Amino acid sequence: MDASLLSLLMFVMLFLALGLGLHIxxxxxxxxxxxxxxxxxxxxxxxxxxxIWGMMNNFPLIxxxxxxxxxxxxxxxxxxxxxxxxxxxxxxxxxxxxAIATVLVGAMIGAVSGVVAAGVIGLGIIALPQMAKFxxxxxxxxxxxxxxxxxxxxxxxxxxxxxxxxxxxQSVGKxxxxxxxVGLLLVVLFSLYILIRSYIQKDFCPPLPLEERVxxxxxxxxxxxxxxxxxxxxxxxxxxxxxxxxxxxGAGVGAFGALLFSIVTGRxxxxxxxxxxxxxxxxxxxxxxxxxxxAAFSAVFAAIGGxxxxxxxxxxxxxxxxxxxxxxxxxxxxxxxxLETMAIIMLAAPxxxxxxxxxxxxxxxxxxxxxxxxxxxxxxxxxGVALFYLKGVTPPHIKLTxxxxxxxxxxxLQLLAVALLIFxxxxxxxxxxxx
Numbered sequence: 001m002d003a004s005l006l007s008l009l010m011f012v013m014l015f016l017a018l019g020l021g022l023h024i025x026x027x028x029x030x031x032x033x034x035x036x037x038x039x040x041x042x043x044x045x046x047x048x049x050x051x052i053w054g055m056m057n058n059f060p061l062i063x064x065x066x067x068x069x070x071x072x073x074x075x076x077x078x079x080x081x082x083x084x085x086x087x088x089x090x091x092x093x094x095x096x097x098x099a100i101a102t103v104l105v106g107a108m109i110g111a112v113s114g115v116v117a118a119g120v121i122g123l124g125i126i127a128l129p130q131m132a133k134f135x136x137x138x139x140x141x142x143x144x145x146x147x148x149x150x151x152x153x154x155x156x157x158x159x160x161x162x163x164x165x166x167x168x169x170q171s172v173g174k175x176x177x178x179x180x181x182v183g184l185l186l187v188v189l190f191s192l193y194i195l196i197r198s199y200i201q202k203d204f205c206p207p208l209p210l211e212e213r214v215x216x217x218x219x220x221x222x223x224x225x226x227x228x229x230x231x232x233x234x235x236x237x238x239x240x241x242x243x244x245x246x247x248x249x250g251a252g253v254g255a256f257g258a259l260l261f262s263i264v265t266g267r268x269x270x271x272x273x274x275x276x277x278x279x280x281x282x283x284x285x286x287x288x289x290x291x292x293x294x295a296a297f298s299a300v301f302a303a304i305g306g307x308x309x310x311x312x313x314x315x316x317x318x319x320x321x322x323x324x325x326x327x328x329x330x331x332x333x334x335x336x337x338x339l340e341t342m343a344i345i346m347l348a349a350p351x352x353x354x355x356x357x358x359x360x361x362x363x364x365x366x367x368x369x370x371x372x373x374x375x376x377x378x379x380x381x382x383x384g385v386a387l388f389y390l391k392g393v394t395p396p397h398i399k400l401t402x403x404x405x406x407x408x409x410x411x412x413l414q415l416l417a418v419a420l421l422i423f424x425x426x427x428x429x430x431x432x433x434x435x
Contacts, residue, residue, distance in 0.1 A: 003305030010035060010301055014347075024343040025286075028293030032300045039304065051299030052292045058166045059248060061291070065284040066251035067157045070236075071113035072276035073258040077267045080122030082225040083108055088130065089214050089222045096198030096205035099136060099144040102127045103190045106148025107183060108226075110155040111233045116378055120149030120386045124393035134212075136205045140194060142390065142398070142406035147190050147413070150378040150386050153341065154371050155183035156237050157254065160341050161371060162247065163287065167294060167349045170367050172247040173240055177432040178368040180241070182417065185427055186375070189413045228264065232257045241435060287342060294346030301351070310351055321359035328352045329373060329418065336377025340385055344377060368428040369421050376414040379407040 010031055017027035029048075036044040055061075084105045091097025102123055109119045123145045131141040153160055156176035165172045198205040214222075236254035239245035245253065262268040317323045331352070335344045349370065356366045378386040381404040391400050421428045 004309045006035070006039075006304045007301065007306035007309045010297075010304075010306065014297075018339075024339065024346065025289040025293040028290075028297040028346065032293070032296035035300050035304070047299050047303055048296040051295040055166065055291055055295040060162055060172050060246070061166050063157075063162055063172075063248045063251035064159055064287055065280050066248070066255045067113075067159060067162075068115065068283050069276055069280040070157075070251070070254040070258040071115035071118050072279045073255075073262055073272065074113050075115075075118040075122065076272045076276060077258075077262045077265060079112065079229060079261075080105065080109055080118070081126050083229065084123070084126050084130075086222040086225050089219050091208060092213050093207045094195075095202075095207050096140070096194040097207065098127070098131045098134065099140050099194045099198075099205055100191045102131070102144040103148035103151075103187060103194070106145075107151045107155055107187050108229065108233075109149075110152030110158075110183070111237060112229050113152055113157075115159065116150050116152050116386060117389055119152050120145060120389040121393055123149045124390050128394065131205075134206065134208060135203075137201075137203075138398070138402065139406040139409075140197070140205060142394075142403050143410045144190070144194065145390060146379045146386050146403070146407050147186070147410040149390075150375060151183055151186065153378060154179045154186070154375050156180060156240070157247075157251065158371070159287070160345060160374055163291060163342060164345050164349055164367060164370065166291060167298075167345060168353045168363075168367070170363060173243070173435075174364050174432045175367055175371070176237065176247070177241050177435050178364060178428050179371065180237075181431045182368055182372055182421070182428050185420070186372075186414065186417055189417060190410065193409065193413055228261050232261060241431075243435075290342050290346055294350065297346075298350040306351075310355060321361065324359050325356065325361065325422075328356060329369070332370065332373045333376065333380070333415075336373065336380045336384070338383050339377075341374045341377050344374060362425070362429075364432060365421070365425050365429060369418060372414065372418050372421065372428075376411050376418075380411055381407065 013031050014027055017030065018024060032048050033045065036047050084101065087101035087105050088098065091101045094100070105127070106119045106123060109122065127145060128141055152158065156179045158179055161175040161179060162172055164170065165175060194205065232254065235257055236250050239253060240247055240250040262272060317327065319326070332344060332348055335348060339347070353363070353366060353370070357363045378384050381387065384407070387400070387403050387407065390403055
């Protein structure tokens with residue numbers, strides 16, 4: 001059978017498997033094994049085995065369970081509550097101050113844990129009641145939690161960046177540096193939107209009442225809660241960015257630092273350790289299955305000539321390299337409406353990334369554009385996972401459709417960030433270039 005027909009058939013069967021409710025990892029394995037067996041017999045199964053074995057020898061992947069453990073320990077140590085209390089005291093008379101504080105806390109939680117669930121759920125429990133108490137607009141309440149809570153996807157240490165690195169061979173350290181650049185860009189865009197709209201619509205996000213504001217002494221004292229997380233960020237992410245440690249070594253420092261933080265703050269319990277270990281095993285196993293499935297699928301797809309078919313189609317598209325780029329962006333955004341981010345990486349990165357590089361685009365620049373699109377996938381209806389994280393901790397009167405509507409302005413801001421990265425690439429690459 002022709003390579004183009006086989007390639008199309010592989011994708012049709014994959015989407016059919018997903019439509020039938022089969023998990024992405026098992027769908028990838030089933031199709032890879034099925035095609036390998038029927039095309040090349042029992043000997044063809046070695047293609048799948050060797051692909052998985054090669055992925056298993058990818059040393060940076062060891063950082064994944066370490067970063068997950070770090071995030072689980074910090075989540076159970078009430079880090080979100082500590083940091084939010086500090087930013088809450090500094091918001092004061094600023095219109096939209098609590099919503100901006102929510103975004104900033106989300107960014108800091110992302111820099112410490114790198115796990116989206118911790119940010120969205122923690123902020124949903126702590127920040128949402130505070131903003132509702134002071135009569136903030138419900139849309140900005142929900143939107144600031146969604147946008148701030150998902151910044152852990154792009155601000156290092158980011159699990160999806162490690163997975164993307166494993167799949168494409170891009171440097172984890174350079175990805176982390178670019179993630180800091182784009183994370184700061186998103187924080188600025190979110191904060192400017194909240195600030196500008198708050199000053200245009202006076203009742204949108206009113207300032208805190210006088211009796212709720214605190215003096216300078218209490219503000220300065222509240223900063224002490226940032227010391228330990230700040231040290232943890234510098235020790236973990238800073239050591240990786242400066243080259244003092246590999247991502248795996250940095251993850252080990254982070255895991256140890258999280259335990260130390262829990263002990264120093266007096267919140268360590270044996271139950272925290274056991275629950276964190278169990279959750280780490282559970283999440284790491286899920287990611288491991290998906291990475292293995294992606295390696296198997298990609299190996300078989302390449303063996304039948306699928307990569308050459310895709311490259312030939314891209315080369316003959318109207319619009320040249322820019323047409324290919326826009327189509328790739330649209331495809332990833334479309335996938336983000338229905339698939340979780342890990343699944344998008346497994347499905348799109350092995351195929352699209354080589355094509356974009358072949359068209360002459362910088363691989364690191366494309367990687368950070370890809371990561372920014374994944375950021376929007378977390379909050380894009382109808383199946384963005386952060387939408388359901390937030391729904392799980394909101395009061396009954398807040399419907400899922402309310403959360404959908406609240407996500408729209410922040411999705412637009414994320415797409416604006418993608419446009420800025422396209423027209424002004426240094427916005428995403430200034431930190432990697434300095435390092």
